[in-house]
Amino acid sequence: MDTRKSPGARSRSTTTPVVQTSVSPAPDGEYAARDAWVSLIGGHPALDLVNTVSWRLDPARRTDRLATHDDLITWSTRAALIETACYTGLSLPSPKSAERTLTRVRALRENAYLALCDHLAGRPVDAGVLDTLRAALSSALRGAPAAPAFPLRLAVRPTDATQIPDAIEASLFDLFVLQDLARLRECQGTGCGWLYLDRSRNRSRRWCSSTDCGNRHRVHQFATRARSSLDTAASSATDAPSPSRPVAP
Numbered sequence: 076m077d078t079r080k081s082p083g084a085r086s087r088s089t090t091t092p093v094v095q096t097s098v099s100p101a102p103d104g105e106y107a108a109r110d111a112w113v114s115l116i117g118g119h120p121a122l123d124l125v126n127t128v129s130w131r132l133d134p135a136r137r138t139d140r141l142a143t144h145d146d147l148i149t150w151s152t153r154a155a156l157i158e159t160a161c162y163t164g165l166s167l168p169s170p171k172s173a174e175r176t177l178t179r180v181r182a183l184r185e186n187a188y189l190a191l192c193d194h195l196a197g198r199p200v201d202a203g204v205l206d207t208l209r210a211a212l213s214s215a216l217r218g219a220p221a222a223p224a225f226p227l228r229l230a231v232r233p234t235d236a237t238q239i240p241d242a243i244e245a246s247l248f249d250l251f252v253l254q255d256l257a258r259l260r261e262c263q264g265t266g267c268g269w270l271y272l273d274r275s276r277n278r279s280r281r282w283c284s285s286t287d288c289g290n291r292h293r294v295h296q297f298a299t300r301a302r303s304s305l306d307t308a309a310s311s312a313t314d315a316p317s318p319s320r321p322v323a324p
Contacts, residue, residue, distance in 0.1 A: 112140055113153040116283050118272035120154045121250040124180075124243060125188045126283075131268030139181075144173040147180060148236060156242040157233055168237050179240045183211055187247055191270055195261055212251065215244035226253055264288025 117123040127150060130136035141147050151157045168176060186207045193200045200208075218241055219229035229245035231238065250256075254272065262269045262283035269283040282288040 110149045110153050113150055114284075115154060116269065116271055118274060119246070119250050119254060120156060121187060121243070121246040122191075122270050122272065123154050124150075124184050124246070125191065126269045127184065128188075128268075130266050131188075133266030133268075136266065141177065141181060141184075144168075144177050144236070147177055147239060151233070151239050151242070156231075156239060156246070168235065172237055176237050176240060180243060182207070183240065183243055183247065186211075187250075188270075190251075191256075191259060194256060195259060195270075208247065208251070211244045212248050215241070215248040219245045219248075228253070262288050264291060 114126065115123045117126055127140040129138045129140060141150065148157070167173070186204045189204045190200045190208055193204070215229055215231075219231045222228045222230050229248055231242040231245045233239050233242055258272045258274065258278065260271055260273045260280060261267075262271070263281045264283065264287070267283055267288050271280070271283060273280040
């Protein structure tokens with residue numbers, strides 16, 4: 076997690092002008108470095124979107140990884156919402172349109188997170204959050220083509236950056252309607268807050284990643300045991316009776 080880690084108003088424009096420029100091809104190796112922060116541990120693209128906020132439960136370290144529109148493009152490509160082959164031909168929006176798109180994605184992300192937290196806590200989803208998500212799911216059903224098979228899955232392949240929220244709405248539809256949310260879990264790492272679908276056979280997964288929060292927990296446990304052993308040894312040495320001095324004849 077060391078390398079990774081309020082809902083806005085939902086806005087939608089179908090007439091936003093698009094500047095016909097495109098994403099420049101990245102030099103060899105540059106793209107891999109640029110997207111090193113992306114972590115796909117949720118088991119579903121919508122959960123990976125929620126997890127673009129690192130250290131959610133630790134205000135001192137909380138970081139929004141979707142800080143810019145470029146971050147959104149990078150994440151969308153890694154999460155397969157944009158096909159890599161289309162990356163260099165993706166039309167970029169004007170600055171104002173890019174900001175609206177990013178704001179819309181963040182609002183979808185935060186409302187999805189709040190709804191999932193309510194689900195995990197076993198309480199009804201907040202009415203305002205539910206209304207926002209209902210509108211997003213309805214939008215996905217209206218605008219996204221469905222794959223010609225059951226179960227019904229919506230497919231959106233953005234050809235310009237303003238369509239990324241549409242793909243995210245389709246992903247949210249899949250998560251909330253088709254996935255088994257009884258498998259939804261929150262990482263038990265202190266301060267983490269990342270969400271994932273536990274697909275383990277016995278549903279015993281505890282961490283976002285065994286090499287991240289899981290390893291941090293093991294290191295902490297080892298250090299705690301080591302300190303406890305040292306304290307016990309020191310206490311035993313202090314409490315041990317002093318050897319009696321021989322009595323002079």
